[in-house]
Amino acid sequence: MTIADTDTARTHWTGTADAAERAQWDAVAEGVADQLAVDALARDRANAQPFAEKRLLQESGLTTLLDPAELGGGGAHWESAYRAVRIIARRDASIAQLLGYHYINSANIALIAPPAERERWFRASIAERWLWGDSVNPVDPNLTLTEDGEGFRLDGFKRFSTGSGVGEALLVNAVVKGGDRDGEFAYLVLPFGHPGVELVDDWDHLGQRLSASNTVRYHDVRVKPAHVLGFGTDEPLQSFVTPGIQLVFANLYLGIAEGALEQARALTVARPNAWFLSGVPTYADDPFVRRLYGELVSRVAAVEALADVVGREFDAAIGRGADVTAEDRADLAYRIAQLKVVSSDTAVDVANRVYEATGASSTASKVGLDLHWRNVRTHSLHDPVDYKKLEVGARFLTGVVQPISLYT
Template sequence: MTIVDTPTPTPTARTHWGGSADRQETDRWDAVAERVAAVLGEDALARDRANAQPFAEAELLKASGLTTLLDPAEWGGGGAHWESALRAVRILSRTDASIAQLLGYHYINSANIALVAPHGERERWHRESIAGRWIWGDSVNPVDPNLTLTADGDGYRLNGFKRYSTGSGVGEALLVNAVVESGPEHGRFAFLVLPFGHPGVELVDDWDNLGQRLSASNTVTYRDVRVEARNLLGFGTDEPVQSLITPGIQLVFGNLYLGIAQGALAQARALTNARPNAWFLSTADTYREDPFVQRLYGELVSRVAAVEALADRVNRRFDEVIGVPGGVDAQARAALEIEVARLKVVSSDTAVDVTTRVFEATGTSSTATRVGLDLHWRNVRTHSLHDPVDYKKLEVGANFLTGAVQPISLYT
């Protein structure tokens, strides 16, 4: 018997991402994000109080190039990696977590071009999005299954509503998920993209929450909305690579919370250094020299540094998985989900604790409305309730003990 070596064919890349970001790339986009964060930080508190739709902030993101960072370079995009995008979200959240959320959700929503759209349609979607400088909002809240999508000729009709539709108030593209309830595609999970101002789509300006007030996360209602064939991005499949959107958005959360904690520490440090004198029982001359104050910062700074190290590792791992030629398998997808869940647990708990306890070092004066130190806590306390962190702890613990993996969903 003769054995003939047959060369293994090189698999076709499932997405346009591949490899990892180098230092030059991350330094470049870090600098862009830091410039934008500095501008946002000038009046973040005033804009939070005004609670207006963030049209000007959206234009700032577009002008900076951050919105096209992940798009293919050959079609006019930044050609960068997820690590750079996630670091940008983290940097912006240090001064304005609302706009960081807007950018992070945009990255996830627009990534569906690569994960959902048929190969032959991706160039069109990328070119239109890049040329139009689209910000992608979403209307996909899975706990609001109140949409009806029915066949209508060569298109569909959409009715219902969705709450918590981040970016819908200012985005040029609105990503909508709905199950087809009639026609040849009955039962399929559809990804629709509707332009801003599409007939029958009503944006309800009802987002008036404790924090993340400029994330444009209002309710959207749909009244007999005509959906043309060109508005269909694609359908959901059982491909593990397509479901990377869930660990992707949870990874955005982890970097968002980390950035908020870093921003709170930076502001608190400035306030503590500016405090005169010290507590009357202290042997120190100033609060900054008080051993109890130094101990508090030592604990909080160390915990945040540990979260940062984990986030950096998982950010890079996400690039490695999503860029696998031929697409990621179920095992790799599950392993990534657990890594991201760990980050969600520690970043959420750490950020809530840090943004609360910094007041112990900054004193009563820092609770003044004009100071705005509470903005960090309000933002992380609001967004960290997106999905219960206790269920992430259960997910991680069950996997550690038994190897159990949660079923794929828009939360796991």
């Protein structure tokens, strides 16, 4: 089958992942996670642009996991991609974010590009193993895109541009000002090092320090027709980018929670003796410690179960392609919002409360248990989880569907 054969379906994704596919890509992700775990804390503290980590993702095949098999991609499903993000987040949430955003950004080939142009984009991205960064922060409407001959001129800036510091392809969103396409929402793809694009190495935050989420400034940037991926429409399929990225977030938070529990368990089991009032020989025998882990492990298991189900639901919905409806999209967004609520709240709580079991010694800088909390505390502020709770509550009570945006 060729890309042209999928034109009426609008995407090449069909069906859902089977056990063999999940096992294959889980193993790949676990191998990458093991390599990242060796020096995750040291790299976090160095706060350098993650070029080496990006190459690790590319060489593993994870960056082409979702791309069409007939063009050299992995031919896998979204569930496998989300599981990969989750697995890597257990060890290095920054690089998991880099990968998850790449999946969503590169998916715009299928969601946005005209059918006749998709194969060109896929072939370039697969052959050159592009990692896709983005410069689309909707709370920074500070870009000016004006018609200029056959192309455009781009000026302004965007903060929080994940992957921009290391990605071969930079996805940019801007509204056209003037000309025949005045007011249209444009999707642009600029190569790394494009003239006039200034990458500002200013990402120095509490967590997610290696996500390359810099500020990008655009100085009279020439945008040729070949750089235009497409333009926004009212087609429901195009808007899957928002529930898609929110599902990345949920799996990112879940992976962080799982990583925090795993490290905390090792620290707890290794603690000598026990609290003098406990009457038991070790901290692992302490009933209060066991109760704490019983609660946290159970909550994380529940989030994992929901994440697995919703990941398959995403595949089923996006697999409908051009036949997907606005109601399908609303139902999916509602389910993902539920997952976003429980994954965010659970991960922040887990990364905080594991200290109650690991004790004061685990706050030593060399231990690095704080990395999980710093990462989830930073990224969970991406968009307020309270508004996701309102979204779920409104839909449950009155059937209200939130207007489509880059956050809903």
